[in-house]
Amino acid sequence: MKILVLSDTHRNLERVYKVLNSLKDEIDCVIHCGDVCDDVELLKKKYDFKFYNVRGNCDSDVNVPSELFFELCGKKFFITHGDMYGVNWGYDRICYKGAEVGADICIFGHTHIPTIEKYFDMFILNPGSLASPRGNSNFSYGFIEIIDNKLDVKICELR
DSSP: OEEEEEOOOTTOOHHHHHHHHHHTTTOSEEEEOSSOHHHHHHHHHHOOSEEEEOOOTTOOSOOOOSEEEEEETTEEEEEEOSGGGTTTTOSHHHHHHHHHTTOSEEEOOSSOOOEEEEETTEEEEEOOOSSOOOTTOOSEEEEEEEETTEEEEEEEEOO
């Protein structure tokens, strides 16, 4: 299974379309970590992928959960935007929550800064942003592949 991970698109979909069009024959689903939920609704009309998405701090009056827990190919996913866990100041709180729910991978956004780390046996992934990268990062997205019950997690930069 191959999964595209996005966050913080903020109504700027030009680069998102570029990535989706280049990967459309390779990916099985898309995860969007919030900011902006309306973007996901537009993407759903154009692409026939399964979408998993949460709301972010810029999403108000939407009927979208702030957290998701689900399983794909035997791996447990915890997805949230990150603002409720103070990810601007560190990853302890979000890692504790991921560990509490038994996640194999914890995915979030909010900072617009791409990050991959290992917290004990759990990956944490922030795909960065294809709309407005921060912290000297480039336009980026995440890519997850599940092969033989193992997670291959990476950050991809758009050139």
